[in-house]
Amino acid sequence: MNTKLNNEIIKNVLKIRISQILINEIIKKGELKIPIHLGLGHESIATAVDHIMGENDSLFLSHRNMHYNIAKTDSVKKEIDEYYLKSTGMASARLGSMNLSNKEKGIPYASSILGNNLSVATGYALGNSILLENCITIVVTGDGAIEEGSFYESLLFQKSNSLPVITIVENNEWSLGSKIDERRCDIDLEKMNDSLSIPYKNLNNNNPYDYIDELYMIKNYVLDKKMPFCVEVDIKTLGYWYEIQPEYPNGKFINYHSGKAPEITFDNNPIIENSKFDPVFVLQDIIGEELLMSLYKETATKLIDEIA
């Protein structure tokens, strides 16, 4: 599929970015009672997943699910209303943020418990196979949740039962306030999957076009071969900051697990970091500043009108 210069893809990346920045402004004002986990920097994989999903495909999310929910929703306002716990919210104030799902858009379930969604997604995929549905199930997890036993258990069951499940591991290196090398030994996911004869792919350039092409190939592969697939995505959750502390005169790196990103503000520049870890910066490299800014203004105006 030729996805080059598809403005809808660019707009979706920008919609996810801008919506999160606007939600961050709400968090900064202290208007939300529920915990919020921003997914700034996660926009490319969310856009790609949204793009490749067919009508009968399903997506199972974790607590950091905002980017996927925004990618799939027709109404960011309804999502924000849910965060405010209004009856007009996406789930009528029954789910809040960490469990926010959207059945109508192919998201049956989201879990705030690390690793919990993996087996629920696996059971759902099994149900599809019993009902002879030719579709895929995608489950999103993280580098923290793969430490849970349920990660291995679910892969084992998927492989044993020939289930077309794509497990996406968003590896941002952080679990709460601890980096991988501060909490465990390295896990070679490719080798781990290989031990179960499950194919593996690493995505790391944050180019939404490449991600879409790769995920389409993987989707076709798992449907054709009737087998699971594991995709590891290298991600940097943006919005971190450096805090000056007595023992850190040059600033201590603060990776916020949830809540506000204090240094992120809504302004005329949607790029947070000039590196390959920022999907919007990557987009600018592909389409040029002029088109990016034009689409940014168009998307931002539309979102602000909707939310207001």
Place this chain on the structure above:
Amino acid sequence: MNYLKYFNELLSNTFSKNDNIYVYGQNVATGSCLSGLTRNLELTKNSIIANTPNSENSLVGIGFGAMLRGINAVFCMKQQDFLLLGLDHLVNTNNILRNDDIKGSFTIICIVEDGGFEGPQSASNNLSDFASFGRIECYSMTNSSDTKAIVENNMIRPGFKIFGISQRLLSNDLIQINGIKNGGQNKYFQYYKGSAVTILCFNFSFVYGKILYDKFIEKNISASLFSINTFISFNYSEIIKDITNTKNYVIIDDSKSANLLCYELINSIYDFCDINKKLIIKREFTEDYYFPRSDTLEIDYEGVVNSFTK
């Protein structure tokens, strides 16, 4: 016919009338088929019975996922103790899906290890604690009447529930008995109505209660006999009415839980009934509670009956 064979036939009969059933667990499709529990089940359209890896935590989550997709999932497990590995889903996943518009069903059938002598790690017979943790619909069953009603009415009903069957009863002859009342949609059953004493059996105590009932009858003492098959509060009014009439009651609860549903019922009895005589037979916590010991609840039946004749 022993209890296990009876339960196996009820399962098969229920499955033969429903589609999209997924029966799964360790050793369910080969080997002993859980000592015969899942042998030769009659399955219909789109139904499957399949062995699984040993992954109880995920197997519980998989049941919820299949239910969410509209499948009637039935996870059969050898021992309730292993269900502790699935507590995350029993509580957290269930808490989300209980409010969802669910078309499928998910039933866990676990054999409650109450045969005794298993040792510290296979000593839990506390189905009530699972029920309490996540306000889960749990059912114990012990005889022809309650087992038939609970399996036929609840197995394929949308939503999640746990069925507990007693290890020590499996190879015993089936207790053939007809209930005169199925209360609160299979929450309790009344088997006899008497005028002098009310016997209330919790958890898997019905087998003791039936013996006690027979002893009362031998002494020409008219007794009511109930089994309470669920573990979370329900409307006790019919039971209270019976005790109001008899003014005497015996409660038997063989659960090892520290939080017994019978305590709540006792409070209600205090509120509404004038009682002449009461007796509560339950386990006493001793130093060897978790050692490999007999799991049988020792009851001095003659002593109990005599205490009500004085």
